[in-house]
Amino acid sequence: MKIAKDTIVSLNYELFDSSGELLERVEEQISYLHGGYDGIFPLVEEALHGKNVGDKCSVTMEPDDAFGEYDHTLVEVEPRSSFPKDVAVGMQFEGAPEASDDEDFILFTVVEVTDDEVTVDGNHPLAGKTLTFNCTVTGVRKATEEELEHGHVHEEGGHVH
Numbered sequence: 001m002k003i004a005k006d007t008i009v010s011l012n013y014e015l016f017d018s019s020g021e022l023l024e025r026v027e028e029q030i031s032y033l034h035g036g037y038d039g040i041f042p043l044v045e046e047a048l049h050g051k052n053v054g055d056k057c058s059v060t061m062e063p064d065d066a067f068g069e070y071d072h073t074l075v076e077v078e079p080r081s082s083f084p085k086d087v088a089v090g091m092q093f094e095g096a097p098e099a100s101d102d103e104d105f106i107l108f109t110v111v112e113v114t115d116d117e118v119t120v121d122g123n124h125p126l127a128g129k130t131l132t133f134n135c136t137v138t139g140v141r142k143a144t145e146e147e148l149e150h151g152h153v154h155e156e157g158g159h160v161h
Contacts, residue, residue, distance in 0.1 A: 005035030070128030
């Protein structure tokens with residue numbers, strides 16, 4: 001079966017930065033609903049369309065095609081007193097960016113802690129990077145009616161929303 005709209009695609013992948021450094025490798029296959037359901041990067045989905053099980057694919061994505069450009073306005077310095085006593089680099093907190101008028105919350109990662117201040121970064125860790133996505137198709141099947149209604153894959157044994 002070829003990859004087409006409304007199929008469930010399973011694949012293994014590796015993600016590299018522009019210098020060829022391996023950033024991520026999945027040991028267990030991932031699956032997504034193909035056909036514009038936002039389950040995978042659009043450029044990767046486009047490259048996979050029409051492929052079969054066993055086919056390989058390599059897509060290089062500029063920041064705008066992956067996790068976006070790095071936005072310096074999403075780096076904020078806050079008073080240390082606004083955080084728990086045990087705050088440490090790498091912890092994550094949800095919040096609204098200061099530069100935003102809307103109520104959308106994003107995930108901020110603590111990047112620096114001093115006695116008086118905590119610096120947080122709301123950018124995705126891979127924002128601003130050119131990435132290469134290499135994958136191998138491991139499975140293709142028709143999506144179920146329920147998967148189509150919900151817009152995502154339901155694994156064997158049910159799913160959690």
